[in-house]
Amino acid sequence: MLRRLLNIVQKDLKVYLSDRRAVIISLMVPIAIASFLAVIFGGVGGGGSKKATALLFVDQDNSPESQRLFDRLKEGKSLAPERVTESEAKERIASGKASFGVVVPKGFGAKAMGGMMGGEKASLNFLFDPSKSTEAGIYRGPVIQSAVSAVLNKPMSDYPGPIQIESTPVAKTGLTDRQVTMAHAFAGMAVQGILFGSIELAMGLIRERQRGFGKRLRSAPFNPIWFLLGRWISGAVIAMFVMTAVLIFGVFAFKIPLQGSVLGLGLTIVCSGLMSAGLGLLISSLGRTEPQSRGLSVFIVLFLNMVGGAWFPSFLFPEWVQTVGKALPSTWAVNALDAMTWRGQGLSQALLPSAILLGFAVLFVAIASRKASWEPVQA
Amino acid sequence: MLEVSGLNKSFGSFQAVNGVSFSVPKGGKLGLLGPNGAGKTTTISMICGALHADSGQIVLNGAQISPETHALRKDIGYLPQEVALIMELSCADNLRFFGSLYDLNPAELKSRIDWALQIVGLIDKKDQVVRTYSGGMKRRANLAAAILHRPALLVLDEPTVGVDPQSRNALFDAIEGLCREGMTLIYTSHYMEEVERLCDDIVIMDHGKVIVQGPPSKILELARGERRVKISFDPPYEGAAERDFELPDLGPSLAALLNDLAQKGATVTAVQTSGATLEQAFLNLTGRELRD
Ligand SMILES: Nc1ncnc2c1ncn2[C@@H]1O[C@H](COP(=O)(O)OP(=O)(O)O)[C@@H](O)[C@H]1O
Numbered sequence: 016m017l018r019r020l021l022n023i024v025q026k027d028l029k030v031y032l033s034d035r036r037a038v039i040i041s042l043m044v045p046i047a048i049a050s051f052l053a054v055i056f057g058g059v060g061g062g063g064s065k066k067a068t069a070l071l072f073v074d075q076d077n078s079p080e081s082q083r084l085f086d087r088l089k090e091g092k093s094l095a096p097e098r099v100t101e102s103e104a105k106e107r108i109a110s111g112k113a114s115f116g117v118v119v120p121k122g123f124g125a126k127a128m129g130g131m132m133g134g135e136k137a138s139l140n141f142l143f144d145p146s147k148s149t150e151a152g153i154y155r156g157p158v159i160q161s162a163v164s165a166v167l168n169k170p171m172s173d174y175p176g177p178i179q180i181e182s183t184p185v186a187k188t189g190l191t192d193r194q195v196t197m198a199h200a201f202a203g204m205a206v207q208g209i210l211f212g213s214i215e216l217a218m219g220l221i222r223e224r225q226r227g228f229g230k231r232l233r234s235a236p237f238n239p240i241w242f243l244l245g246r247w248i249s250g251a252v253i254a255m256f257v258m259t260a261v262l263i264f265g266v267f268a269f270k271i272p273l274q275g276s277v278l279g280l281g282l283t284i285v286c287s288g289l290m291s292a293g294l295g296l297l298i299s300s301l302g303r304t305e306p307q308s309r310g311l312s313v314f315i316v317l318f319l320n321m322v323g324g325a326w327f328p329s330f331l332f333p334e335w336v337q338t339v340g341k342a343l344p345s346t347w348a349v350n351a352l353d354a355m356t357w358r359g360q361g362l363s364q365a366l367l368p369s370a371i372l373l374g375f376a377v378l379f380v381a382i383a384s385r386k387a388s389w390e391p392v393q394a
Numbered sequence: 395m396l397e398v399s400g401l402n403k404s405f406g407s408f409q410a411v412n413g414v415s416f417s418v419p420k421g422g423k424l425g426l427l428g429p430n431g432a433g434k435t436t437t438i439s440m441i442c443g444a445l446h447a448d449s450g451q452i453v454l455n456g457a458q459i460s461p462e463t464h465a466l467r468k469d470i471g472y473l474p475q476e477v478a479l480i481m482e483l484s485c486a487d488n489l490r491f492f493g494s495l496y497d498l499n500p501a502e503l504k505s506r507i508d509w510a511l512q513i514v515g516l517i518d519k520k521d522q523v524v525r526t527y528s529g530g531m532k533r534r535a536n537l538a539a540a541i542l543h544r545p546a547l548l549v550l551d552e553p554t555v556g557v558d559p560q561s562r563n564a565l566f567d568a569i570e571g572l573c574r575e576g577m578t579l580i581y582t583s584h585y586m587e588e589v590e591r592l593c594d595d596i597v598i599m600d601h602g603k604v605i606v607q608g609p610p611s612k613i614l615e616l617a618r619g620e621r622r623v624k625i626s627f628d629p630p631y632e633g634a635a636e637r638d639f640e641l642p643d644l645g646p647s648l649a650a651l652l653n654d655l656a657q658k659g660a661t662v663t664a665v666q667t668s669g670a671t672l673e674q675a676f677l678n679l680t681g682r683e684l685r686d
């Protein structure tokens with residue numbers, strides 16, 4: 016009995032060890048991910064190297080207090096205030112080009128002085144992108160601290176002071192926080208879904224190449240690159256279908272607002288599909304065997320999802336990771352989906368992300384077609 | 395029609411094909427024979443443009459073939475050793491796909507599909523998903539996919555391996571029919587009877603090399619000297635009910651043997667001869683059994 020079990024276990028372990036490269040990759044993936052997270056979250060505590068987050072500063076008061084608030088915010092280093100008008104601030108936050116802002120209303124300075132004497136408290140209005148509500152909670156603190164310090168004209172302290180702060184989510188049309196959170200989640204999951212689809216595409220391609228099927232295709236009277244291109248298109252169509260289905264489900268089940276350009280949304284979906292299918296082809300050209308490619312693909316897709324902000328809010332990451340994150344195709348896809356759904360942006364806002372997604376797609380396919388191993392694999 | 399010369403192919407440090415040369419005239423039927431691992435599949439993969447040769451030449455109708463000479467492959471029909479079909483689709487859909495690779499127009503494609511299905515005897519099952527086919531039916535569907543474009547050269551890699559006897563006969567009849575239509579054939583196998591029955595020229599390969607090429611009669615000639623005769627006795631002769639003899643020929647030598655036995659008082663009840671087979675030829679040529 017035990018012997019039988021041991022024999023089965025031994026067989027499985029032998030199979031696992033038979034593909035050395037796959038073993039190495041299977042070890043490298045968790046090690047790489049753990050190290051990556053350790054570096055990232057280890058780095059957050061150190062904090063010093065973090066670049067300041069942009070804060071749109073709307074000064075309707077023009078008082079010494081508001082001027083000092085601007086200066087204190089600047090000294091605080093975690094936020095980088097930038098003077099704009101209220102309408103500009105709202106426009107930029109609604110379109111996703113900035114995430115946070117603060118409005119210093121007329122009479123703020125005077126009221127704050129009165130508040131110190133026990134009168135009505137002065138209030139600030141904190142504007143935020145509702146898809147960044149977690150970060151908003153974190154940045155409100157420094158704003159209010161700076162305000163107290165500015166009004167008292169004293170160094171920063173934890174003294175609560177005579178200031179209160181209101182928070183206003185800024186989105187194109189009066190959406191609730193909840194709707195935005197859900198819409199953003201659906202955009203993220205739609206992109207994640209097609210990235211997992213890339214793994215499937217890659218595995219299918221590798222399996223096909225290993226079987227006699229690949230040989231049979233190579234004996235067809237034309238360049239086998241056509242099969243690769245065909246796979247690209249079919250994979251893209253499937254990804255588009257998946258994305259569309261996820262979004263339609265979101266619209267009906269969760270009332271995800273589709274307020275942007277429909278054409279822009281379509282363009283985003285098409286380009287995202289082409290990108291993810293291209294990624295699938297690329298992955299299939301990276302490993303020689305299915306286990307090897309699977310290991311690599313898990314790593315790549317996890318990276319795209321993690322750093323692309325689908326799992327962790329990007330503010331958790333150090334600056335360089337955020338910079339890398341902004342360049343990833345997954346990030347562009349999510350941002351474009353956000354813009355075309357709840358942000359209610361026009362077609363023009365879909366053009367750049369779509370062009371970039373298309374660029375990634377072409378790059379991936381080009382690498383895949385150069386590296387595609389049409390010869391049978393040698394284990 | 396096809397001229398293969400000095401073909402070499404290595405996988406890493408292992409040389410799978412080592413200086414292979416042979417030729418097939420138009421309408422010829424070449425049997426490529428050899429034990430497992432002899433290099434047959436590797437050789438024909440190169441002929442079909444699925445594999446790069448390290449060196450050597452493959453010339454089809456005067457043009458040199460390599461994986462880059464795509465258009466030349468339209469004259470070749472290739473049946474890989476493994477079943478190469480899309481398991482999720484019906485046989486008819488598979489054939490539509492493979493036919494489309496050869497630029498057949500829709501009407502032509504439709505009639506070719508019916509023709510091919512007829513030949514392999516799957517016309518009744520054509521809308522069934524291939525995954526549900528038996529092993530033999532899959533191989534037949536595989537053959538249909540290889541002949542749709544009516545290739546001038548049909549290359550079959552062990553088409554009857556793992557096939558039930560009924561399917562095997564159907565496959566075999568189909569191939570014989572195609573041969574009668576004048577297709578040039580390369581038939582890889584380690585089944586002697588098939589090659590003997592079908593081919594007018596035989597190449598025997600082993601360890602990546604061609605051991606001999608010639609018509610079946612010449613191969614049989616080489617195998618001669620070991621014609622086995624099984625003779626039965628009743629009552630037993632020298633304690634044996636039957637005995638095997640090896641004779642140089644089945645004419646005078648057999649007559650002399652029977653004569654000799656009669657004189658020694660043996661009563662012969664049956665004489666069973668087995669003529670020289672390719673199996674024996676292989677044994678004679680290489681000193682190895684064919685299916686080791
Ligand atoms: N892709 C490959 N990688 C490594 N070795 C291979 C590969 N293909 C074939 N071989 C080896 O080459 C030899 C010849 O194989 P093959 O041509 O398939 O023989 P046959 O078809 O005559 O049975 C075998 O020893 C086989 O193991």
Ligand SMILES: [Mg+2]
Binds near residue numbers: 431434435436475552
């Ligand atoms: Mg073989």
